[in-house]
Amino acid sequence: MSAREEILGRVRSALVDVSVSDPVADVPIDWEYGRPTAMPEVLARFVEMCEDYKATVARCDEGSLASRVAELLGSAGVRSVVLPSGVEQPWRQAIESAGITVHGDEPPLSRAELDAIDGVVTAAAVGIAETGTIVLDHAPDQGRRALTLVPDTHLVVVRSDQVVSDVPEAVARLAGAVTDGAPLTWISGPSATSDIELSRVEGVHGPRNLLVVLVG
């Protein structure tokens, strides 16, 4: 018998006491999915929680976005960035005119090439206020996963209509991307560890600087 058949057989004989065959009828789940969490001001909470995780947060309007992005990169000491193919043209122009070297990812950069680049600028899919989390679904304006992982500074632009109250609303919004097979990366502050005497250290393997620009 194959391992698959044997394991499924063991599972079935372990469950002889279960007489109702429909899982939903057998175990009701008293939970309403996708509910928002009540909070006075979603955007303010988002900013507060991102900052609580030691991310740098800037707010701006659509008109000043491109220049704000370039300015933030400059003050973080970023000399070179990689931009995913779907990133808006005005950002690219503003970053270039600030004297920062811009790399594309077509053809894909090697790991070593990525490791030599200071930063990455991307859009986002969802922001979660209650937890200060930014979720990437790696659409063309966010790029493949390695781009937001290897460089040491990640500047992410979140639009105010992408920010939801809490995890349930976020999961509901992300369901479509997952069904389409997209990977997701949930980011809450810069990389961190508490493995040595539980003292929190920001910055282990992922980007050590997380810059968040909230637009609108």
Place this chain on the structure above:
Amino acid sequence: MTAQAQRRTPAPPPGTYLGMPKFQKNAKEQLANEQLRKNLRHATGTIRAKRAARVEEVPEWEELRLAGEAIKNRTLRHLDTYLVQLEDSLQKAGAKVHWARDAAEANRIVVGLVQAKGVDEVVKVKSMATQEIELNEALEEAGIAAWETDLAELIVQLGHDRPSHILVPAIHRNRSEVREIFLREMKQYGTPAPEDITDDPAELAGAARRHLREKFLRAKVAISGANFAIAETGTLVVVESEGNGRMCLTLPDTLISVVGIEKVLPTFADLEVFMRLLPRSSTGERMNPYTSMWTGVTPGDGPQDVHVVLVDNGRTNALADPQGRPALRCIRCSACLNICPVYERVGGHAYGSVYPGPIGAVLNPQLRGIGHEIDQSLPYASSLCGACFEVCPVRIPIPDILVHLRKEVADHKRGKPKLEPTAMAAAGWVLADHKHFELAERVAGLAARALPNTTFLGPLPWPASAWTRARDLPMPPPESFRKWWRTNRGEEQQ
């Protein structure tokens, strides 16, 4: 050349988990280690306070726990349905699915997959399942180096050590010990630690970053576990902090994930419950720094050769016992370890398993059976104070399962010539019921008052003596232990 010199990775301590003596003997040894107890007290106290603060923020916490319990119950009671659905979703998403009856089969599968890639090293994300099957040693025997990339796992691996906590495996090490380990060992296996490194955690983390970066950049195969596997979509989820998980899940061409069959969740929407329960319960954060979710192969992004090994290794034993089944709801948050007065005193190594603490005490005897001395002793590694149930995000009734397992152990022993029926029955009387236990404790409390300068109590008076003969019980305060716990830990939780 010695066998030692031929190894690719640091040798773990000699012996096997199952070769370890019973809990009571291990506990006695660990209690004597003052440094360990100091490190543990500090660490568990810190996480407890963080967890309590983060749970307090969520008004519907109890509703969430009930939902988590119900979702897991639904999954476990129909596990065959969800496993078949998971397999189908994974295959449609381009992943290859393998099934392993036990640890040896899982190891054979993984070793075979790595060998087929023609590589002699892999990078690893912290994973309880791969520790449980002792995959690293199986790879080592096949001449394949498995590099642990989680900071704590790296400390354990380089320290020739075993993990002592689910979440913070090096919780028993302090910063100066970590510095010594890094200085001594890193240079033997790759980028050395700087000679002038101090014991500042930030510097130590920096040394780990440099040491591991070259390994990430060259790795061709990664091995992970998964916190959740979504049947509906075939999505795997890894929850982490440092970014080492993202490195492993993203950079290599081949990804092999070893997943216990109980990790499945029915729908993606179910994650809204677990992504709220897990971070707050485990690290005491609103959200952990990084969570990766992937669904088979994503063309042009990350590993293009994706494997999932579904492992039984005793899980169907636990499933077959309706009273023990709830233990399979465990999401390995470690809240029950951090709250447990027994764990805090004896540490993780006394449990003789990768699953220590209260959950280990119920899970190990169910996964491995009660044929070994260590597994027979584990159900007694508890004062049945009930704190573990109260913090458990999926409401596993650990004390009830312990009592149930004590009976199983007693029945098992009764069938043997070396049995101690009176002792076991007496222990059963004390431990089967909270009231009996409190009574026995009050008697012990009187003894404590009579001997005020003693920190450790010898055997408790009969009938508790039947249980405590083998170990020293930490001196209970004059009031009963449960009362003491309510007053002290109860306050901390507010």
